[in-house]
Amino acid sequence: MFRRGFSILCGSALLAVCALSVPPHDEIRTDVVAAAAAGATTPFVTLEAEAGQRGGGATLRSISPGAPAPTKATLETEASGYALVELKSNGDSVTLPNSTGKNANTLVVRASIPDAPAGGGITATLNLYVNNVFRQAITLDSRQAWNYRGATTNPDDPRAGGVAYRFYNEFPVWVTGAPIAAGSTIKLQKDAANTAAVYDIDSVDLENVGGALAQPANSISVVSNGADPQFVKDSTVAIQNTVNAARTQQKSVWIPPGKYLTNSLVSKPLDFTGVKVQGAGMWHSTIYRKVPLPANSWRSQITVGSGTTLTDLQIDANAVWRGIGGTGGSDYGINAGGAGGWLVDRLWTRHIDANWLSGTNGVLQNSRTADSYGDGYNINNGNTPNPDKLGLNITVRNSFARNTGDDSYATYSDAGAAGNNGQISGAKILNNTAIAPWWANGIRIAGGRNVEVKNNLVNSVSSNNAMDISVFGDSGHPLESATVSGNTLIGGGGWNGVRHGVHIGSPSSTSLFPNAFTNVTMSDNIIRGSLNAGINIDRTRVNATLTNNTIDRPAKQGILINSGVTGTGKFTGNKIQNLLPGQVAQKNDSPATFKITG
Numbered sequence: 132m133f134r135r136g137f138s139i140l141c142g143s144a145l146l147a148v149c150a151l152s153v154p155p156h157d158e159i160r161t162d163v164v165a166a167a168a169a170g171a172t173t174p175f176v177t178l179e180a181e182a183g184q185r186g187g188g189a190t191l192r193s194i195s196p197g198a199p200a201p202t203k204a205t206l207e208t209e210a211s212g213y214a215l216v217e218l219k220s221n222g223d224s225v226t227l228p229n230s231t232g233k234n235a236n237t238l239v240v241r242a243s244i245p246d247a248p249a250g251g252g253i254t255a256t257l258n259l260y261v262n263n264v265f266r267q268a269i270t271l272d273s274r275q276a277w278n279y280r281g282a283t284t285n286p287d288d289p290r291a292g293g294v295a296y297r298f299y300n301e302f303p304v305w306v307t308g309a310p311i312a313a314g315s316t317i318k319l320q321k322d323a324a325n326t327a328a329v330y331d332i333d334s335v336d337l338e339n340v341g342g343a344l345a346q347p348a349n350s351i352s353v354v355s356n357g358a359d360p361q362f363v364k365d366s367t368v369a370i371q372n373t374v375n376a377a378r379t380q381q382k383s384v385w386i387p388p389g390k391y392l393t394n395s396l397v398s399k400p401l402d403f404t405g406v407k408v409q410g411a412g413m414w415h416s417t418i419y420r421k422v423p424l425p426a427n428s429w430r431s432q433i434t435v436g437s438g439t440t441l442t443d444l445q446i447d448a449n450a451v452w453r454g455i456g457g458t459g460g461s462d463y464g465i466n467a468g469g470a471g472g473w474l475v476d477r478l479w480t481r482h483i484d485a486n487w488l489s490g491t492n493g494v495l496q497n498s499r500t501a502d503s504y505g506d507g508y509n510i511n512n513g514n515t516p517n518p519d520k521l522g523l524n525i526t527v528r529n530s531f532a533r534n535t536g537d538d539s540y541a542t543y544s545d546a547g548a549a550g551n552n553g554q555i556s557g558a559k560i561l562n563n564t565a566i567a568p569w570w571a572n573g574i575r576i577a578g579g580r581n582v583e584v585k586n587n588l589v590n591s592v593s594s595n596n597a598m599d600i601s602v603f604g605d606s607g608h609p610l611e612s613a614t615v616s617g618n619t620l621i622g623g624g625g626w627n628g629v630r631h632g633v634h635i636g637s638p639s640s641t642s643l644f645p646n647a648f649t650n651v652t653m654s655d656n657i658i659r660g661s662l663n664a665g666i667n668i669d670r671t672r673v674n675a676t677l678t679n680n681t682i683d684r685p686a687k688q689g690i691l692i693n694s695g696v697t698g699t700g701k702f703t704g705n706k707i708q709n710l711l712p713g714q715v716a717q718k719n720d721s722p723a724t725f726k727i728t729g
Contacts, residue, residue, distance in 0.1 A: 169619040169657075170564040170588030171529045173499070175239070175338035177566075178227045181214035186320070187222035191215075192331075197686050197711045200662040201626040204280075204296035204569065206243060208593040208625060210333045211533070211567045218330040224260075224320035231337050234310035237414065239336035240269060240319070241533070243298040244327040246277035250287045255327035259304075260318040267307040268324070275482050275502060276300045278452050285425075286452035286459065296593075297569045299333060299534055301481070301501045303414070310339065333567075343388045343411035344443060350385040350409070351377050360389020362419065367395035370418070374406050383407035386416045386444060393431065394421040400462070404436025404469065410444035413479040413499070420448035422460035430456045432463035437471030437490070437519070445479040453504035453536055455484055461504045463487045467495075468513060468520045485537065488527065489513045489520040499531040507532030507565065510558045511543040522555030522579075531564045538599075539565030540587070544578030544608035550643045554608045556580040565589045572596045573623065576651075577603035582613040590621040594630070597623030597661070600651050601636035601669075602644075609638055609647035616654045624663030624686065632661030632685060636669040647672065648698060654678040664691040665707070668725070673698040677705055684709035692727075694720040703729040 181191055193214035194207045201208050206215055216225040229235055240257075247253050252274030259266045278286040279293025289295070311317060317337075321330055346352060354360060356376070357369035370384075370391065377384045384403075388411045393401070401418075410416030420431040431448065435441055452459030464480035465487070467473050472492035479498065480486060484505035488495060489512060500507045508527045513520025522544065532539040540563055544555040558579055565573040565587065573589030576582055576599070589597045597620035602609060623632045633656075637649040649672065658665045658680065665682035668675060670693060677700065682689045689707035692700070707716040719725060 169586050169617060171531045171562055173531050173564070175336040176231045178230070178335045178337065179212050179214070180216040180225050180227070180332040180334055181212060183216065183225040183227040185216060186224035186226065186318070188220050189223040189225055190217045192217055196660060196684060200624050200686065203294055203626050204593055206298050206331050209296070209298050209567055209569050211591045213591050213622060216332045218321040218332065219328070221321055221323050224318050225332055226316050226318040227335060229311050229313055229315045229317065229337055232313050233339050234312055235337035235339055236306050236310040237338045237340050238304045238306060238317070240271070240302045240304060241299055241333040241335070242271055242302065243276060243300070243331040244271050244273050245329060246273050246289055248289070250277070250289050252277065253327065255325060257325050257330055258320050258322050260320060261311055262315050263318065269302060269304050271302055271327070273300065275451055297536065298331070301534065311337070340414045341412070343415040346385045346387065347383060347409060350383040351380070352385045352387055353391070354387055358391055360387055360391060362390040362392050365393065365395045366391040367393045367401065371401055374401070374403055374408065378406050383409060386410040388415040390417045390419055392421055393418055394423065400430045400432050400434065402434040402436070403439050403441060404434055405438040407440040408444070409442050412443050413445050413477055416443065417445040417447055422449055424449065424451065424460050425458040426456070426460045427458070428456055429460060430462055432466045435465045435467035435473050435475060437469030437473065439473045441465070441474070441478060442476040445481070446483060447481040448483055450482050450504060453484060464500065467493055470519050470521070485509045487511065488525050489522050490525070491521055491523040493525045494528070495526070496528045496530065500535065501532070502534045504536040506537040506541050507535040507539040509538070509541045509543055510555065512545060512552050512555045514545045514547060514552065516547070516551050516553065521553055522558070524557035526559040526561065527563060528559070528561040529563065533566040535568040537568070537571045538575040539568045539573050539589070541575040542577055542579045542582055543603055545603060546606050546608050546643055548606055554578070554580050554611070558582045560584045560587060562586045567591045567593065569593050572599040573620065575599040576610060576613050577601060578608035578610050579613065580611040582610070584613065584615045584618065586617040588619045589623070592623045592625055594625040594627035595623070596630045596632065596634045597621065597658070598633045600633065601649060602638050602642070605639065605642045607638065607642070609644050610649045610651065613651045615651060615656060617656065619657045619659070621659050622662065624661045629663065631664045631667040631691070632658045632682070633666045634669060635667065635673055635675055637672045640671070648674050650674045652676040652678070653680055656680045657683065659683040661685040664688045666690045668692045668696055668700070670695045671697060676701040679704040681705070682707045684711070685714070686711065687714055688718045689716040690718070692719040692721050692725050696721040697724040700725060700727040701729050702727055
């Protein structure tokens, strides 16, 4: 297993603010050591394309430290490290070493190719070389990329006046032939057979995937009930029948290696409540939702209820834009709830909406999500006063989210229009990684009580903040108490209005809780390379304790308190360093009402 190391994730756009080499022992920086400990431990290592060797006429595209904050989404804002390598002509290439110390039999290539002129995407190959010897052609497409914000017809239509975003997609690849040995090189090269006009390469994951797991004892195979692992006939009813039988017989469900088609217009989606469901591994067993597009009130989420354990599985879909059960085919990956607790372990979700996490005593861990149309992982109270959706003691830990279409990780405590939904409590977001969400924030704390956000890594947020600490809309519960510690937050301050590395806000005057304060303690965090201020404290009522945080090379102020803020700031032991010319460490535009001590 690999810790998502700080140096691995830093792109050239942040070279000036990232410590890519360790200084002599007597100069080791404690903030760099802390950064290396943040984030998820994953079975793969990510190699950033901008750190590779460019060949032919390949070019580097990046956002320079201190450059003005972008005003719209670009390939650079959505790239990890805010940098990418572009291949346009035959012979253009980027070469990366297998520096993992292990063989790699799989890759995940994160890349963008152009949309079709009328939308809907194109398909093209890109050639893979190992040690400069051709190995295989990798198939890429843009069918599930290139949405258009504000389009007047649908979000996939480039001709309807919208602004493009969601440029990238991830492409898992089994390596043909022998695994890529440690110390070998991989080269992605545009050749004559590779017909896309341009290839924008962001990163490559290397992983040595083990064999498929064996069927556990006392389990029922979905294949024995008619499910088709060859992806020919629909398996929805067969999978649900197996779950129902296992529940009755007090057995578990086994999903053997294969890809299982679920496009049946049954009355409700798959429901795994009360049963353990296990696949053969995230690379081996896939439930694929092939929604008839354009969809019509299609629901394809998987219900995880009290007593459910779901492990070692991939969920993918053909969805093309956001909308729960909407025309673009999107739906929750899992919808978890229940007063009796649940466990999700080693689940890979792709091209879904949010993973919606509620109930009591639920845990999601060791999982990954990519290319979503909504949040990566959202801890919530179900937006309803329901005893199975209280949002109590829900934990998300050691998981990895990249290219999410809303907050990568979020707490969402909604009081409802009548104000009678309960406050979420005890939510924990621990040791996770968030890379390049194309919309919203890396981490969002939107209300709650006793929320803990610790040792997470956020890198390269396109539109909003690396972290947002506030409430959600006028019906959002206040943030009564939150502890935010040991996180490394790189970038943020994107194109969607005025954003920052960290934003701290509170209920508005039109909220159900207009006089409530946001109460947060932040300690030992690293906030680096923000495209605006490092930390912004916004209106109206905030009590913030900031202790031993490091704010490194923000594009503007280190800490900015807006005018109109009431509350207290206890600031102790914070380090604000590498300010750009003309910028100040701290600017308080509410000196009479926001009192800073320490």
